[in-house]
Amino acid sequence: MAVGVDLVEVARVRSLLEDNPAAETELFTTREIRYCADKRNRYARLAARFAAKEAALKALGTGVGPGMRWTDVEVVNDPLGRPRLRLHGTAAQAAGAPGSWSAELSLTHTGDYAMAQAVLLLPPAADEPAVRRTATDEGSPCASI
Template sequence: MRRWQQMPADGASPVPRVLVGTDLVAIDRLASMLTAQPDLAGEVFTERELSYCSGRRRRHEHLAARFAAKEAVFKALGTGLAGGVGWRDVEVVNAASGRPRLRLAGAARSVAGTAGVRSMEISLSHTAHLAIAFAVLVCDGAVAP
């Protein structure tokens, strides 16, 4: 059984800071955007993401889940697409088990480092119509009062 850490004498909390973000994407809308703007897929998704999704029967559902994941991470970091953070700076990769994992690059990696992010979790789900992602970033340092 894990014991709770005792509060330090200076009153600082030993509890790490947790950043969360979520996003919901309409699959038909994303599919229409990708069809109307053929270059958009390469601007938003990495080669690894495109390769993974192209091998799937319901390719647009998987792409939409990854799009939602990128948005969820932007929200958790508090950046959106500002400060040099780009779509391809957040990549969804799969562990050998199939579990989705996050890989950050460029400005997103820099922002995460500044925020003290020490671990990241992502959860993806989709139906024929909607895709959702939920991102949790665990950071060093206590929540500011």
Template sequence: MIVGTGVDIVEIARFERFLQQNNDALFRRLFTEAEMQYCSGKKLAAQHYALRFAAKESFLKALGTGLRDGLCWKEIEVVNDALGKPELKLSGVAEEKYRQAGCTACFVSLSHDAGSAIAMVILER
């Protein structure tokens, strides 16, 4: 049974600007060390950051809470399985809210085109 769905679209240029401005404080607030290492190692780093941010926003929309009640960005980590498929690794309050909602499965889809990054998250129980 679907608990919630969330979709978010982000302009990649926004993250290109953040990178050009060396906005380290923002990146440290939004992303885990592993996410920053992954994205920074990519030729199109801004695209990878934008995709991960869109996935985090999509998760919050699917959960129906937004960023409140102690939730923080770094508790929603985008990782890839052995085949490169994106998955969410939850911790702290994010994991607690996920379990309280009775969720047992989380599906993530990421895509990009024409300067935009889009993510969709489906939560099931």
């Protein structure tokens, strides 16, 4: 399991997009732009999606590095309106084979801030032990906490 969290100032996202209109298509997919276009609080919704991308990339442990594009991480909504992650390109490769990972995503925003938390259940890495010790395991110095 991997967790990523990100907090974004809505005003910074708004300023970036107003000062550089081309940034919108560098950061967001057509589907994300379309979803936010007709909504109240457009910039807060875009900021929440940007935070979700950051949170997902933190959980993947990749960040936006070589070959990774912001649009490789997409926020879509399921039929009930819940936000979901859809990974493309390098992000999809980092997550593993299709069907081998799952994710939960939570978004929230106010007038000033947008936040996202991504929880990814990823397949274990080849060099990762199958069982991990936790603080509650017997013999752990933290077991009594």
